[in-house]
Amino acid sequence: MPRALWTAWVWAVIILSTEGASDQASSLSCDPTGVCDGHSRSLNSIPSGLTAGVKSLDLSNNEITYVGNRDLQRCVNLKTLRLGANEIHTVEEDSFFHLRNLEYLDLSYNRLSNLSSSLFRSLYVLKFLNLLGNLYKTLGETSLFSHLPNLRTLKVGNSNSFTEIHEKDFTGLTFLEELEISAQNLQIYVPKSLKSIQNISHLILHLKQPVLLVDILVDIVSSLDCLELRDTNLHTFHFSEASISEMSTSVKKLIFRNVQFTDESFVEVVKLFNYVSGILEVEFDDCTHDGIGDFRALSLDRIRHLGNVETLTIRKLHIPQFFLFQDLSSIYPLTGKVKRVTIENSKVFLVPCLLSQHLKSLEYLDLSENLMSEETLKNSACKDAWPFLQTLVLRQNRLKSLEKTGELLLTLENLNSLDISKNNFLSMPETCQWPGKMKQLNLSSTRIHSLTQCLPQTLEILDVSNNNLDSFSLILPQLKELYISRNKLKTLPDASFLPVLSVMRISRNIINTFSKEQLDSFQQLKTLEAGGNNFICSCDFLSFTQGQQALGRVLVDWPDDYHCDSPSHVRGQRVQDARLSLSECHRAAVVSAACCALFLLLLLTGVLCHRFHGLWYMKMMWAWLQAKRKPRKAPRRDICYDAFVSYSERDSYWVENLMVQELEQFNPPFKLCLHKRDFIPGKWIIDNIIDSIEKSHKTIFVLSENFVKSEWCKYELDFSHFRLFDENNDAAILILLEPIDKKAIPQRFCKLRKIMNTKTYLEWPVDETQQEGFWLNLRAAIRS
Numbered sequence: 001m002p003r004a005l006w007t008a009w010v011w012a013v014i015i016l017s018t019e020g021a022s023d024q025a026s027s028l029s030c031d032p033t034g035v036c037d038g039h040s041r042s043l044n045s046i047p048s049g050l051t052a053g054v055k056s057l058d059l060s061n062n063e064i065t066y067v068g069n070r071d072l073q074r075c076v077n078l079k080t081l082r083l084g085a086n087e088i089h090t091v092e093e094d095s096f097f098h099l100r101n102l103e104y105l106d107l108s109y110n111r112l113s114n115l116s117s118s119l120f121r122s123l124y125v126l127k128f129l130n131l132l133g134n135l136y137k138t139l140g141e142t143s144l145f146s147h148l149p150n151l152r153t154l155k156v157g158n159s160n161s162f163t164e165i166h167e168k169d170f171t172g173l174t175f176l177e178e179l180e181i182s183a184q185n186l187q188i189y190v191p192k193s194l195k196s197i198q199n200i201s202h203l204i205l206h207l208k209q210p211v212l213l214v215d216i217l218v219d220i221v222s223s224l225d226c227l228e229l230r231d232t233n234l235h236t237f238h239f240s241e242a243s244i245s246e247m248s249t250s251v252k253k254l255i256f257r258n259v260q261f262t263d264e265s266f267v268e269v270v271k272l273f274n275y276v277s278g279i280l281e282v283e284f285d286d287c288t289h290d291g292i293g294d295f296r297a298l299s300l301d302r303i304r305h306l307g308n309v310e311t312l313t314i315r316k317l318h319i320p321q322f323f324l325f326q327d328l329s330s331i332y333p334l335t336g337k338v339k340r341v342t343i344e345n346s347k348v349f350l351v352p353c354l355l356s357q358h359l360k361s362l363e364y365l366d367l368s369e370n371l372m373s374e375e376t377l378k379n380s381a382c383k384d385a386w387p388f389l390q391t392l393v394l395r396q397n398r399l400k401s402l403e404k405t406g407e408l409l410l411t412l413e414n415l416n417s418l419d420i421s422k423n424n425f426l427s428m429p430e431t432c433q434w435p436g437k438m439k440q441l442n443l444s445s446t447r448i449h450s451l452t453q454c455l456p457q458t459l460e461i462l463d464v465s466n467n468n469l470d471s472f473s474l475i476l477p478q479l480k481e482l483y484i485s486r487n488k489l490k491t492l493p494d495a496s497f498l499p500v501l502s503v504m505r506i507s508r509n510i511i512n513t514f515s516k517e518q519l520d521s522f523q524q525l526k527t528l529e530a531g532g533n534n535f536i537c538s539c540d541f542l543s544f545t546q547g548q549q550a551l552g553r554v555l556v557d558w559p560d561d562y563h564c565d566s567p568s569h570v571r572g573q574r575v576q577d578a579r580l581s582l583s584e585c586h587r588a589a590v591v592s593a594a595c596c597a598l599f600l601l602l603l604l605t606g607v608l609c610h611r612f613h614g615l616w617y618m619k620m621m622w623a624w625l626q627a628k629r630k631p632r633k634a635p636r637r638d639i640c641y642d643a644f645v646s647y648s649e650r651d652s653y654w655v656e657n658l659m660v661q662e663l664e665q666f667n668p669p670f671k672l673c674l675h676k677r678d679f680i681p682g683k684w685i686i687d688n689i690i691d692s693i694e695k696s697h698k699t700i701f702v703l704s705e706n707f708v709k710s711e712w713c714k715y716e717l718d719f720s721h722f723r724l725f726d727e728n729n730d731a732a733i734l735i736l737l738e739p740i741d742k743k744a745i746p747q748r749f750c751k752l753r754k755i756m757n758t759k760t761y762l763e764w765p766v767d768e769t770q771q772e773g774f775w776l777n778l779r780a781a782i783r784s
Contacts, residue, residue, distance in 0.1 A: 030054070038062070039082070046071040056080040060106065063087055069094040080104040084130065087111055093118045102126055108155065109133035115140045121147045130155040132182055137161050139169040146172030157182035157206065164188040173197050180204040184231065186212055195219040204228045210237040221249045221276060228255035234265040235290070239272050253281040263291035270334065273307040281311040288318040293326045310339040317346040332358040342366040350376040356385030366393040368419075373398040377408050388414055395442070396422035402443075402454060406432040413437070421445050421463070428452050443467070444483070465505070473497065485509070485529070492530075495521035507557065508532035512565070513541045519554070528554050531561020537570050537578045539585035545575050640695040641673040642782050643733070647702035651737060652676075654764075655702055662775045663782075670782060672700075697731070698782050703761075704737040733781050734761030 028047055030036040034055035038047065043062040050057070054075050064086040072078065078099050088110040096102065102123050112134040120126065126148050132155045145151060154176055156162075162183050167190045179200050189212040194200075203224055207213060210232060220227070254273075261269070266289065273279055319325060332355050339361050349371035359365075365386065372380070372394055386392075389412050399405050402425045409415060410433060417440035425446045432454035440461040449468040459476055463483040472484060472493040481503040482493070489509040495501070495518070502524050511533040519525065535541065545551060545562070552558045559576035570578040583590050609618075642663075647655045655674070663670040673696050679688040693699055701707075762778060765771055 034077070050075050052076050054078055058082040059086070061085040065089060065111075067091040067095045069097070071095065073098045075099060076101065078102055082106045083110070084108040085110075089113070091119060096120065097122050099123065100125070104128040106130045107134070111135055113137075115144055117142045117144050117146065120144060123148060125150050127151060128153045132156065132180070133158050135161055138164045138166065143168050143171040145170065148172070149174075152177045154178070155180040155182075159184045159206070162186070164190075165193045166190045167193045167196070169193055170196055175199045176201070178202045178204070180206075182206040184208040189215050191215060192219055195223070198223055200224045202226045202228065204230060205232075206230045207232045210234050213237065214240060217276075221251055224251050226253040226255065227251055228257060229259055230257045231259075232256075233260045234269070235260060235262050237265040237268050239268040239275075249276045249278045251276050251278050253283070254279055255283045255285065256287055257285045258287065259284070260288045260290055262289075263294050266291070267295060273309055275307075277307055279307055279309055281313070282309050283313040284315070284317060285313075286316045286318075287314075288320070290320060292321050292324045293328055295328075295330045308337070310337065311342075312338055312340070313342040313344075314346055315342070315344045317343070322347075328352075329354060335359050335362075337361055340364040342368075343370070345369040347371055349373070351380035353379050353382035353385060356380055356382060359386055360388070362386050362389050364391045365389055366395075367397065368393055368395040370397055374401055374404045374408060377405070381408050381411050383411055386412060390414055391417040391419075393419040394423070395419050399423040400425065402427075403429045403432050406434045406454075409435055416440060417461075418442070428454050430454060432456075434458075439478075482506075485532075492518050495523075498522070500524055503527040505529040507561065510534055512536040513538065515540070516544050516548070525554065527556055529557050530555065531557040533562075534565035535562060535575055536566050537564035537573075537575060537580070539580055542575065542578055542580060543585075638695055639697055640671070641678075641692070641697065642670040643698040643700045644673040644692045644696035645700045645702065648704060648707040650706035651702055651704050654737060659700075659702075659778075663779065666779065670779070698733050699731055700733045700735060700778075700782075702735050702737060703740060705740060708740065733778070735778070736761055736763045738764070 027041040027043065028036050028038040030053075034053050036050075036054055036057050039058045039060045039062070041062060043059060043064055045064055046059065046067060048071075050072065051074050055077055057075070057078060057080065060082045061084070064083065065088060067083070067088060067090070069092040072081075072095060076098055079101055081099070081102060081104065084106040085108070088107070089112065091107075091112065093116065096105075096119060100122055103125055105123070105126060105128065108130040109132065112131075113136055115131070115136055117140060120129070124147065127150055129145075129148070129151060130153075135158070139156060145154070149172070151173060152175070154173070155178075157180075159182055163185050164187065165181070165183065166188075170193065174197065176197060176199070179197070179202070181204070184206055186207060194216065197220075200220060200223055203220060203226070205213075205216065205228070207229065208231065213229075213232075217227075256269075273282065329352075335355070335358050338359060341359070341362060341364070344366065345368070347370060348367055351367070377394075377399070392409070392412070392415055397420075399420055400423070402420075405420060409418070412435050414437060415435040416437045418438065419442040421442045421444040423446055425443070425448055428448050428451060430452050434456040436458070438456045438458055441455065441459055442463040444463045444465040444467070446467060448464070449470075451464065451469065451472065451474050453474070455462070455474060455476070457476065458478060460478055461481040461483075462476065462479055464487070465483045466486040469484065469487040469489060472482075472489065475497045477499060479498050480500055482498065482501060483505045484493075485505050485507045487509050489506065489511060491511060492506065492514050493504075501522055504522070504525065504527070507529050508531075511530065513536055514530065519528070555562075559574050562575040564570045564573050564575060564578050567580070567584070570580070645655060645659070656676075660672060660674070663672060673692045675688070675692075678692065679685070762774060762781070765774055
């Protein structure tokens, strides 16, 4: 059995013992590390058979109603237990007694109506406890958390029945990173109930009404870092200066989330900023201002500033009576110390010039997802506006002209970072004007299709990702970081244009390759993100990427985001894992070897043809094909000669001086066809031979050793043999001038050899007395 399979099987046995386990246990899925998932399985009880191997157990979102003291007694190594969103109404007293290693416990959104301190008395190492959304009205008669010295996150309360907070409730807790109290219907808060906690990093209060808010603030203002108020109606909020005027405060951040204000209550909150002097950051998230901005009749004129607040964040601010909203000039003087302002998704279309001029300490301004246009920006960025502003974010507004936007911002002499992404610029002019200290520009998602010299030469960081760019050919001598992902670039930019570039993110373009030389040309490049492109996994590319061990230190998304697009057989594979065949990677060598093999084959073929007279066979085949096209036998009226004579040039004396004399001077004379005399000049020799044979009654072959050694009259004359023998007629007359060994006749003249074996031939007699008989027989053969 493979080791991995064996390990999984062992853990399955350890975590869920098969004997005695309920059918519900089978709905749990556990991995070898002891993490068991059973959420949303319609379980109505805790599965039995759980053992010491379980380290994390998720049973949330089921229908469990009861936790018994034996359900978890064997889970002694359990560290995380999630029982939220069930129907649990009872937890027996010693249910968690054996869970001494438990660090995370979630019992939220059940039906627990009574809480007992004995439930948690053995959970010494517990760090996270969530009791939100149950039915209890109080946190018990004695302190629930006195035995939890390591608790760092605590969530208690509910939105309906939790109405009282008593002094004993948080006894024993000294330090919490996060405390969340849901008490929308809080009616009783006993003073000093939260004071026992010496340090709270983040307190989240769900309060419907602010009646007891000041009392709570008095207890926590000296021990709290961040206060977050949720789901509260502050219409009736009133702040009493006497409550905390003489106390030291540690609160550094206030968060208002889904809170409702009026003009009056807003002024009370501003007062709070002044008296809680440690507040540095204020955030309003999804809040509603039910007013018209009429602060003049209120006591706002007595407040000179927002305390020490340096950072103001407003997200999704709703103003139902926006069109009745008055001039905010009465709050302008309060903004002089603010350094960072974020107003997102709040339908802001204008920052009045006078307000911009009052923001004399502003260094960071974020107006993302609003309605700013060039016309309103002109008023906002007026003369003396935001004199120390360094970063301006105008992402996703209604800007359309890049040239005009740059000109309007020339008043911001200290601006070095500008984000105007997600605006519809579409195109970029050839030249632009920008503030002289611009170092960072974000033009991502602006639909631009090309880059021009409009960009400032002082840039160190440029983001043009998610556009329609197909090239980058700008010279930016100071650029250190380039973000150009999600475009249509086919190659990396030229390194000579970007001499000091150290970071480049160029993923999800249509780049198909890059080389070691290209990367080396970026001498200061430390980070490159080029994944998500359509890489052609050529041999050179694979050799480079797979052979560079240090490549992962530069390519931050290597190797998971680098996949082959071609060749087709490796498409989808990681570049790191792709392998090509020898023929693909050494094609030149393979082609060279194939050419060499072909050359050797041709050479061998030539040698064999020469050795076995292959050329002759080819010529004969061609001649045979030509002959096949002609009539099988010439009509009688076309016969011009009595005989065509085929002979060797060395035997020409005998033919021309003896045979011609004897036959052509005989009475009646015979008419012979000789190639020297009767072939038509300029006509192809094969055609001459064919025509002469077809126009001759007989064909005389004068055979001798010379005939054989002359390669049968240079092969062309020998076609006559082929023609005659192929037609299977008796037109051939063989004359043997001298004895010839039949075996000396080449094998390629197989039909000639056959005829010599089967037909009678005339032999030239040496004896002169017998020569007259020879001529007589020859004449008779010609006439036959």
